[in-house]
Amino acid sequence: MIRIGFDVGGSKIAALALDPQGRELARRRRDVPRDYAATLGALTQMVDDLVTAHGAAVSIGIALPGMIGAGGELIRVVNLPWVEGRPLRSDLEQAVGLPVTIANDANCFALSEAVDGAAAGAPVVFGATLGTGVGGGIVVAGQPLPGANAIAGEWGHNPLPLLAPEDGPPVACACGRTGCIETWLNGRALARDFARVAGRAADGPEIAGLAAQGDGAALAALARYQRRLAIALAGVVNLLDPDVIVLGGGLSAIASLYSEVPKLWRPLVVAPEPKTRLVPARFGAESGLRGAAWLGRSAAPDS
Numbered sequence: 609m610i611r612i613g614f615d616v617g618g619s620k621i622a623a624l625a626l627d628p629q630g631r632e633l634a635r636r637r638r639d640v641p642r643d644y645a646a647t648l649g650a651l652t653q654m655v656d657d658l659v660t661a662h663g664a665a666v667s668i669g670i671a672l673p674g675m676i677g678a679g680g681e682l683i684r685v686v687n688l689p690w691v692e693g694r695p696l697r698s699d700l701e702q703a704v705g706l707p708v709t710i711a712n713d714a715n716c717f718a719l720s721e722a723v724d725g726a727a728a729g730a731p732v733v734f735g736a737t738l739g740t741g742v743g744g745g746i747v748v749a750g751q752p753l754p755g756a757n758a759i760a761g762e763w764g765h766n767p768l769p770l771l772a773p774e775d776g777p778p779v780a781c782a783c784g785r786t787g788c789i790e791t792w793l794n795g796r797a798l799a800r801d802f803a804r805v806a807g808r809a810a811d812g813p814e815i816a817g818l819a820a821q822g823d824g825a826a827l828a829a830l831a832r833y834q835r836r837l838a839i840a841l842a843g844v845v846n847l848l849d850p851d852v853i854v855l856g857g858g859l860s861a862i863a864s865l866y867s868e869v870p871k872l873w874r875p876l877v878v879a880p881e882p883k884t885r886l887v888p889a890r891f892g893a894e895s896g897l898r899g900a901a902w903l904g905r906s907a908a909p910d911s
């Protein structure tokens with residue numbers, strides 16, 4: 609019996625079939641039709657293709673960016689307005705005759721890492737993505753936590769406390785607020801900070817590379833970034849007290865985060881000896897898709 613996961617973004621639908629041990633059997637990719645009925649039809653056809661090629665499926669999971677209710681309600685779906693408010697879960701269940709679960713893509717990322725990734729088996733996992741946006745998802749006892757408002761784990765739009773003058777002025781966030789954690793910790797934030805002090809442009813990975821070569825401006829920008837990340841994550845640790853925090857997104861590739869940030873959050877966490885581990889994602893950009901395939905795993909056991 610296979611599990612099928614979808615990661616649906618603004619332009620592409622990615623599909624993955626996993627065997628019961630989490631081994632990848634097949635993947636598919638196609639454009640997203642910009643219409644509800646055609647999107648439903650595309651998902652149905654991709655399920656049929658994968659089942660024909662790899663045998664019966666036990667469950668279908670879909671990762672979508674935005675606010676997804678505990679019952680799969682599509683409250684707000686970023687870049688896919690034609691599915692908002694539509695009964696995609698029940699329509700797809702009816703079309704394919706299988707249980708369908710829909711969750712926020714950051715929750716799917718956290719689930720993937722909690723099931724068989726960098727936080728495998730940990731009771732409480734916070735998955736944080738540091739990319740263009742700063743998102744997060746919570747998994748407790750192997751299940752994603754959507755929350756009463758479908759925003760559990762959305763730490764990126766809290767304000768960041770304890771800023772220092774060297775962090776520079778706050779900037780407007782895509783959400784309409786100013787000074788959100790996202791605006792201090794996304795890829796642009798690191799690039800902006802470096803450019804402001806160094807007077808030259810570089811992106812996140814380039815700054816990390818320059819820092820590794822001993823470039824003073826890059827080292828300083830990275831140190832300021834690590835301090836801001838530690839402040840933001842200390843808030844998560846004090847609130848949720850996760851066993852593991854898994855980082856994904858482009859900036860999660862910066863190796864020094866994993867040694868430096870836990871040292872920096874230590875004085876900010878109320879526990880005297882914080883045990884929370886900070887680790888990079890095992891599956892990286894694939895985690896949203898793998899987590900989608902793992903959705904519904906307790907509801908539909910393989911054996």
Ligand SMILES: [Zn+2]
Nearest residue numbers: 765781783788
């Ligand atoms: Zn914001």
